[in-house]
Amino acid sequence: MYQYDNYDQTMVEQRVAQYRDQTRRFLAGELTEEQFRPLRLMNGLYVQIHAPMLRIAVPYGLMSSKQVRKIAEVSRKYDKGYVHFTTRTNFQLNWPTLESVPDILAELATVQMHGIQSSGNCIRNTTSDQLAGVSADEIEDPRPWCEIIRQWSTFHPEFAYLPRKFKIAVIGTKEDRAATQLHDIGLHLVKNHEGKTGFEVLVGGGLGRTPILGQVIRPFLEKKDLLSYLEAILRVYNRLGRRDNKYKARIKITVREHGLSHIRELVEAEWVHIREQLLLDDKEIARVKQYFTEPAYEASAADDVSFVQMQAEDANFARWVKQNVVDHKVAGYKIAYISLKAPLVPPGDVTSDQLDVVADLADEFSMGEIRSSHNQNLLLSDVKQGDLYALWLRLQAEGLATANINTMADMICCPGLDFCGLANATSIPLAKEINERFDDLDYLYDLGDIKIKISGCMNGCAHQSVGHIGILGVDKKGEEWYQFTLGGSSEADASLGERLGRAIPKDQVVDTVVTLLDAYKELRHEDELFLATVRRVGIDPFKERVYADN
Amino acid sequence: MQIIKDREIVEDNWLHLDDEAELVAGKITVSLNRWQEQHETLSKHEGDLGLRLTGEDPLEEIVPDLASFSLIVLIFPAFTDGRCYSFARLLRDRYHYTGEIRAQGDVLRDQLFYMSQSGINSFELANPEQMENALTAFNDFSESYQTTALKPEPLYRRR
Numbered sequence: 001m002y003q004y005d006n007y008d009q010t011m012v013e014q015r016v017a018q019y020r021d022q023t024r025r026f027l028a029g030e031l032t033e034e035q036f037r038p039l040r041l042m043n044g045l046y047v048q049i050h051a052p053m054l055r056i057a058v059p060y061g062l063m064s065s066k067q068v069r070k071i072a073e074v075s076r077k078y079d080k081g082y083v084h085f086t087t088r089t090n091f092q093l094n095w096p097t098l099e100s101v102p103d104i105l106a107e108l109a110t111v112q113m114h115g116i117q118s119s120g121n122c123i124r125n126t127t128s129d130q131l132a133g134v135s136a137d138e139i140e141d142p143r144p145w146c147e148i149i150r151q152w153s154t155f156h157p158e159f160a161y162l163p164r165k166f167k168i169a170v171i172g173t174k175e176d177r178a179a180t181q182l183h184d185i186g187l188h189l190v191k192n193h194e195g196k197t198g199f200e201v202l203v204g205g206g207l208g209r210t211p212i213l214g215q216v217i218r219p220f221l222e223k224k225d226l227l228s229y230l231e232a233i234l235r236v237y238n239r240l241g242r243r244d245n246k247y248k249a250r251i252k253i254t255v256r257e258h259g260l261s262h263i264r265e266l267v268e269a270e271w272v273h274i275r276e277q278l279l280l281d282d283k284e285i286a287r288v289k290q291y292f293t294e295p296a297y298e299a300s301a302a303d304d305v306s307f308v309q310m311q312a313e314d315a316n317f318a319r320w321v322k323q324n325v326v327d328h329k330v331a332g333y334k335i336a337y338i339s340l341k342a343p344l345v346p347p348g349d350v351t352s353d354q355l356d357v358v359a360d361l362a363d364e365f366s367m368g369e370i371r372s373s374h375n376q377n378l379l380l381s382d383v384k385q386g387d388l389y390a391l392w393l394r395l396q397a398e399g400l401a402t403a404n405i406n407t408m409a410d411m412i413c414c415p416g417l418d419f420c421g422l423a424n425a426t427s428i429p430l431a432k433e434i435n436e437r438f439d440d441l442d443y444l445y446d447l448g449d450i451k452i453k454i455s456g457c458m459n460g461c462a463h464q465s466v467g468h469i470g471i472l473g474v475d476k477k478g479e480e481w482y483q484f485t486l487g488g489s490s491e492a493d494a495s496l497g498e499r500l501g502r503a504i505p506k507d508q509v510v511d512t513v514v515t516l517l518d519a520y521k522e523l524r525h526e527d528e529l530f531l532a533t534v535r536r537v538g539i540d541p542f543k544e545r546v547y548a549d550n
Numbered sequence: 551m552q553i554i555k556d557r558e559i560v561e562d563n564w565l566h567l568d569d570e571a572e573l574v575a576g577k578i579t580v581s582l583n584r585w586q587e588q589h590e591t592l593s594k595h596e597g598d599l600g601l602r603l604t605g606e607d608p609l610e611e612i613v614p615d616l617a618s619f620s621l622i623v624l625i626f627p628a629f630t631d632g633r634c635y636s637f638a639r640l641l642r643d644r645y646h647y648t649g650e651i652r653a654q655g656d657v658l659r660d661q662l663f664y665m666s667q668s669g670i671n672s673f674e675l676a677n678p679e680q681m682e683n684a685l686t687a688f689n690d691f692s693e694s695y696q697t698t699a700l701k702p703e704p705l706y707r708r709r
């Protein structure tokens with residue numbers, strides 16, 4: 001993975017010093033709350049209902065074991081001994097004090113971590129595919145490009161006060177595991193008809209109040225032109241994006257109001273001027289790529305027979321392998337998901353002690369690296385198949401071997417009313433209730449891949465509008481109600497869910513999920529997955545059943 | 551009044567004229583509106599002339615006139631309104647404007663570094679009492695990854 005040189009290290013250290021002084025001036029009354037707000041946000045600090053919340057960036061979801069140990073240490077020392085992983089592969093501390101944040105950031109800087117631009121109206125952490133570099137169907141590893149974008153977007157002087165937040169995601173496969181169509185800019189590494197690799201560029205995707213899927217602004221962009229094209233889009237947006245209404249300020253609205261073809265004209269006209277100046281050198285591309293070369297895989301790993309044997313001997317292990325282990329591009333190696341969706345634990349939460357174990361396991365079994373995924377899970381990406389049983393036993397001892405990846409229990413959920421100042425309704429307790437009702441794993445396996453996403457308000461942090469089942473908390477005269485959508489998807493076949501009907505009171509939410517699943521089981525053809533059934537029959541049969549009773 | 555210019559506190563005697571105020575001799579700035587309406591009169595102005603722009607103004611339209619101005623004032627109605635950062639970049643990089651570019655309005659210490667990297671070189675602070683302290687802002691970072699108005703080459707070419 002990428003390693004800081006002196007330039008990178010100096011910049012994060014200067015950032016800590018800058019923020020320490022800003023915090024001091026705020027506490028001394030020299031900065032007003034309003035003046036301090038964007039400064040703290042651009043260092044990851046929100047102020048929530050119960051306590052401040054600090055979001056730390058995990059660039060494109062990649063962490064070293066050393067970093068994970070530091071996360072464990074910091075969360076123990078400054079927080080309550082756990083952290084929360086987000087859908088943008090970052091993590092959050094839920095209970096730090098405002099005064100301690102400069103110290104936390106100073107500690108994180110010692111392991112090349114930071115909260116820079118993890119919030120605020122600026123270019124956020126660039127995300128990617130959690131299987132980058134290890135999946136067989138990859139056109140090219142997206143991570144070097146993510147790192148190039150990270151550096152370009154970090155402290156970009158022109159784009160620190162954009163109309164609204166700005167998110168970029170990059171993938172190198174046809175399959176979309178990073179929800180790129182829901183980003184302000186989505187970048188797909190593709191081959192053109194000449195066989196040359198470049199980027200397909202999407203613009204204007206986003207969730208929140210007005211979910212919109214990104215559209216192709218340029219079908220093919222040469223790799224050396226990446227930064228100039230991004231800069232052109234950002235400059236057009238910075239000048240044109242609405243600043244009068246924060247709900248209309250995202251680039252998706254700019255694109256909708258001006259039309260894609262007009263935006264394309266403006267971007268291309270801008271690009272012509274800056275293309276030469278920002279041309280990426282081969283030398284720089286090679287410099288960054290050298291940090292993402294393949295590790296020394298052992299050919300003998302494929303000779304192992306214990307992997308198959310242990311699955312035959314231990315049904316629980318076999319179940320975990322089936323659900324949580326996926327194929328690696330190198331024979332003999334596997335990718336193991338560590339589910340952060342254990343029953344009764346808020347989705348995405350992991351304790352400091354568990355993090356220490358994960359770091360040890362990464363050192364022992366997976367080249368010392370850990371990844372975080374868009375679905376709020378962790379993974380070890382380079383495990384020899386012969387090591388999987390030993391790994392599983394250790395994970396099980398720590399409560400980290402829940403075999404529910406991509407089942408309905410693998411829910412995405414925002415912090416909700418319990419933690420967030422914006423929320424209208426709770427979300428984590430609902431996820432818990434759903435998990436309690438569906439605690440039979442065999443039943444979950446039978447249901448197959450169902451993605452439930454629960455957000456506590458219109459901001460849609462859990463991406464409910466692209467959930468197979470989306471649940472959105474709304475406030476009705478001080479009471480918590482929930483709006484259901486069906487048939488959304490954030491993958492390559494992305495679509496926005498359709499509204500099921502009027503909102504449902506809190507005490508009927510779990511029953512509604514049961515009704516929907518019963519309907520699916522009746523309506524499905526053999527192995528048809530939930531999403532396919534909804535797409536085939538439409539939402540009416542579901543609607544009839546849910547609203548028949550009341 | 552005092553302002554920060556080229557990283558120093560200096561005395562400043564530019565007069566920012568309202569659209570209704572009578573023209574006077576000496577160093578004056580006018581709005582884009584007034585410049586467009588009184589173009590001929592103002593072209594004969596004795597003394598230095600400056601132009602005030604907001605993020606709403608059509609920057610490209612005044613490019614042919616840039617030589618008439620020794621000062622361009624960029625107005626920040628709120629420090630969170632980042633449009634004029636792009637104006638500054640374009641004035642320096644694309645239109646090769648070499649005169650003074652000044653930030654006016656909600657101009658605070660914590661935005662000075664980015665403003666200066668974007669090409670703004672003088673600042674009328676919203677809190678003039680913080681001027682002395684604000685001078686340190688230009689040294690918040692010793693490097694920038696990007697091509698900026700102050701560093702025409704990105705960091706990767708210096709690595």
